[in-house]
Every structure is written in structure tokens, then in C-alpha cells.
Amino acid sequence: MDKQHRKNRITILVIFAMSVIPFGIAWYLAKHPDIVRLGTNHGELISPPLITDAGEYSGVDPFSAEHIGELKGHWVLINPVAGECGETCRVALHKTNQIGLMMGKDIARIRRLALLFDNKLPLPAEWRDDGRLLKVSPAPSLQQKLTTINPSPLPDGSLLIMDPLGNVMMKYAPGYDPYQVRDDLSKLLRISQIG
Template sequence: MNTQLKKNRIIILVIFAMSIIPFAIAWFLADNPGKVKLGTNNGELITPPLTTEASDFTGYDSFSADNIKELQGHWILINVLSQAECQQACQEGLYKTQQITLMMGKDIARIRRLALISNQAEQPLPKQWQEDARLLKALPSATLKATLQKVAAGEQPGGLLIMDPLGNLMMQYDPGYDPYKVRNDLSKLLRISQIG
């Protein structure tokens, strides 16, 4: 009889613990939302997305000025060049975006690359940029410069921003990002996207 009483008490304690533990976990997560990473994306979502207008982008050279309308209706990989010169991190970022577009295969037609040049007078274009037939180069408007200060990738050389076909800056990557992870995120976006 004594062993049966112990078993019953253990069963009651287990049932009590099973009903209390989920509430304790939920309470902890409600107080500490940063402890859980939701989603499967590798980049950081910009919430809420930052909107841009077509008039925020002005072609830097004649090729870009002629093709600046290509930004509308496409997914854009944006390298923001905020320093006076394109240093090593900036060069690597431009090279990585070139490789990402090549990795996209059949979806390459849905993607454009953009070098956003903040310091027009101080920044001579490197020779390899002039030879890159798919890289658009643009100057940001004052409004867009102010918008870019709200995101970390807009200030760091070598960072990357993704803009959707509606002109929303919606994802960012810190310098030194893995191009394969960006490709994975971009593939998911293109697969579920009903636009662009």
C-alpha cells in the first residue's frame, strides 16, 4: 500500500510539472524575446522595410543613366559605398554580389546589382567597375542618404542591402557576409515572390 501511495504522488507531481513547465517557458520567452531566433533567414530583416522612390537614384555614368530604369521591378543587391575610396571590404562586397548573381542560375534575369556612391567628387571609379557590364552605379538623393543612416549596412563598407521590386529596403547583411547564405535567402525570396 505504501509503494502504491508513492507511485500516485509521483504521477500527480509529473502531471503538475507537465502543466506548469510550458507556462514557465512561455513566460520566460515573453520577457526575453531576443533569446529565440525566428525564421530561417541568414540576413537581418529591416523592420519595418524602408521605402525608396525611383527618383532617389541618379545614374553615375552614362551606362547607368541609360539603364537606371532597370531598378524598377527587379530584386536589387545594393553595395553602399560610403567612404571616399573603395577599400578592400568594399571591393570584396562588389565581387561577392557578382558571384551571387552568377549562382542564381535561371533567376539571374530577376536580379540587378547596384553600387550606391555617396561621395561623388572624391570617388574615382576603379577600372574593373567600368568593365562590369551588369553593375549599375548611382548617386543617392538626400532623402535616401538619410534613410540609409537608419540601417547598419548603409554605413559599413562591404555591407549589403536587398531591395525588393517595389523599392523597399528589406534585408541587410554585415560586412564579411557569406555569399552562399545570401544566395539561399535570395532563392527563398524569389521562390515565394509574386512580384519581380
């Protein structure tokens, strides 16, 4: 009888623990949400996405002005350039070129864009030879919208991803890892029904 009584007590304690422990874990995670990282993306999602219009981009050279229509219907890797393109900016542009090449057969779905906030500066010579890089200046309305992503000017070396509908939806800090961007972009392209 004593053995059966102990067995019943253990069963009751196990049932009690099974009902209380999940609530305890849920309460702890609710109080400390930074412990759990949801999602598998490496970049920071912009929520809500920044809605842009094709008219807010204007090409600063003949090549870009002629091909500005390619922004619609393509995924766009945007490199913000606040002033003169220094070493950080050049490295970031090289990384986006490499990301495009790493995408293999999906390269046709991607465009690269240098967003020049000061279009009076001369374009570096290597940009003129880059037949896949669009050089554009943002309209004042777009510059205003970009302050919602980052109150100060976007730093050189950062990266934005724009979807085929013109929504800027992901950003990366300067010094981003191109392999992580490629992984995020591959997932987006795989699940995308557009572009």
C-alpha cells in the same frame, strides 16, 4: 491499497508537472528573448522596410543612366560605397557578382547596384567593363532615409537587399558570407509573387 495510493500520487504529480513546466519555460523565454533566434535568415531584417522611390537614384555614367529603369521589378543587391572603393569595397562587389552567378536561372530577376555617396570620384576601370553593375548616386532624401538603418554612413563592404517594389528590407554587415546571402535570396525569390 498502498500500491494504488502511490500510483494515484504519481499520476497527480505528472499532471501537475505537465501543466506547470510549459508555463515555466514560457516565462523564462519571455525574460530572456535573446536565447531563441527566430527565423532562418542570415541577414538582418529591416523592420519596417525602408521605402524608396525610383527618382531617388540617378545613374552616374551613361550605362547606368540608360538602365536605371531596371531597378523597378527586380531584386537589387546594393553595395554602399562611402568614398573611394578600396579593397573591402572591391571584395564586396565581387561577392555580389558571384551571388548573381550562383542564382542560376534566377539571375534575370536580380540587379546589382553600387550606391556612390561621393560621385565626384573617378570610377574604377573594372566597373566600366561590368555590364551588370549599375552605378548610381542617392538623392539627399534617400541619404536621409538611410540614416534610419544606420546612423553613421553605411560601411564599405556592407550589403543591402531591395525588393522589386523599392523597399530596402535586409542588410548584411561587412565581411558577409555570399553563400548565406544566396540562401536568403533564394528563399525570397521562391516565395515572391513579384519580380
